[in-house]
Amino acid sequence: MNYQTPTLRRALAADYAIGLMSSAARRRFEQLLLQDAALRMELAQWQDSLASLTGAVVEQPVPDRVWQGITARIDPQELHVPHKRPFWTWLRVTMAVCSLVIALTLGVIYTRDDAHYSATLTSAEAQPALRVQAHENYLQVEPLALAVITPGQSLELWAIPADGKPVSLGVIPTGGKGRLELSEAQKALIGKPIALAVSLEPKGGSPTGQPTGPVLYQGALAAL
Numbered sequence: 001m002n003y004q005t006p007t008l009r010r011a012l013a014a015d016y017a018i019g020l021m022s023s024a025a026r027r028r029f030e031q032l033l034l035q036d037a038a039l040r041m042e043l044a045q046w047q048d049s050l051a052s053l054t055g056a057v058v059e060q061p062v063p064d065r066v067w068q069g070i071t072a073r074i075d076p077q078e079l080h081v082p083h084k085r086p087f088w089t090w091l092r093v094t095m096a097v098c099s100l101v102i103a104l105t106l107g108v109i110y111t112r113d114d115a116h117y118s119a120t121l122t123s124a125e126a127q128p129a130l131r132v133q134a135h136e137n138y139l140q141v142e143p144l145a146l147a148v149i150t151p152g153q154s155l156e157l158w159a160i161p162a163d164g165k166p167v168s169l170g171v172i173p174t175g176g177k178g179r180l181e182l183s184e185a186q187k188a189l190i191g192k193p194i195a196l197a198v199s200l201e202p203k204g205g206s207p208t209g210q211p212t213g214p215v216l217y218q219g220a221l222a223a224l
Contacts, residue, residue, distance in 0.1 A: 009039060009042055010039070010042060011175055012029055012032075013039065013043045013045075013046050014046050014129035016029050016043060016046075016222065017043060017046035017047050017050055017073070017222075017223070018046075018050070026042050027120075027122055027126050027174040029220075030122075030195075030218075030220040031066055031117075031126075031218075032217050033193075033195055033220040034160070034197075034218055034220065035193045037157070037162045037164070039197070040162055040194075040220075041162065041193060043220075043222075044192065044193040044194055047091035047222075047223050049113050050223075051116065052067055084148060114135070114224075115133035115134060115135050115140065116134055116135065116136070116190075116191070116223065116224060117134035117191065117221050117222060117223055117224060118131070118132065118133045118134070118188060118220040118221070118222060118224055119131070119132045119196050119198055119219045119220060119222065120132075120144070120219050121197070121198060121215055121217035121218055121219040122217060122218070122219055123145075123216065127145060128144045128145065129143070129144050129145050129146055129147075129198075129216070129217045130142070130144060130146060130172075130176060130198060130217055131144055131216065132157070132196060132219075132221070134190045134221065136187075137181065137182055138179045138180060138181050138182055139157070139169060139170075139180040139181070139182065140178075140179055141157070141172055141173070141176060141177065141178060141180060142176070142177055143175065143176030143177055146176045147216060149200065151203070152202065152203050153200055153201065153202065153203060154171045154172070154200075154201050154202065154203050154204055154205055155171070155172040155176070155198050155199070155200065155201070155216070156168060156169075156170070156198065156201045156205045156206055156211070157169040157170055157172055157180065157196065157197075157198055158196065158197045158198070158199060158211060159186070159189045159190075159194045159195075159196060159221075160194060160195040160196070160197055161189060161192060161193075161194050162192070162193060162194075166197065166210060166211055167185075167186070167189060168205065168206065168209065169182070169196075170205075171201075171204065171205045172198065190221070191223075194219055194220075194221055195218060195219065195220050195221070196218065196219055197211070197217065197218040198215070198216050198217040198218070199211040199212070199213050199214065199215050199216065200214055200216055201213050
């Protein structure tokens with residue numbers, strides 16, 4: 001397949017951004033993203049275009065004549081309400097209101113911390129090895145099939161932006177599961193067309209600020 005055809009590249013980027021790709025096609029496309037900065041820009045344009053569709057619709061006032069027409073079509077109804085309600089009725093209403101308030105509060109809390117971006121990093125054999133989810137202030141990492149490393153080694157996560165210079169996102173916790181807190185500079189990278197990679201480094205991470213060991217896993221960060 002000729003991946004340099006403009007029409008095909010646009011179609012692939014659109015399918016990836018919308019989420020229409022199969023898992024196998026998605027992995028192949030993420031491999032292309034790592035080596036093709038122009039393709040990453042094409043994907044970013046699609047993601048920006050789709051994000052604009054989620055904007056709020058501007059509220060428009062309803063003309064009085066519309067309300068008058070609706071009112072004219074509704075038969076007047078008399079609502080019979082007893083002057084006094086039994087105690088248990090008020091108790092049930094109060095409990096229902098409290099439950100609704102709690103549900104809304106929990107919904108706001110959990111929505112505020114939802115992941116905005118996600119990536120599945122794969123090995124050279126295209127085997128899923130690490131899942132990364134980007135939240136507002138941190139990355140959540142979860143191992144899928146990580147290689148065993150020695151006590152004197154660490155796995156370090158890198159962001160690879162369009163200019164190709166890796167930026168460290170932190171050392172992956174022992175066992176592969178945990179959180180990586182993001183600095184302001186690191187947050188600025190999230191949301192841009194970047195790839196993620198994991199390299200094998202000395203204990204505690206790279207001493208040079210750039211990858212020194214072999215790259216074991218890689219994948220593209222995509223919006224959810």
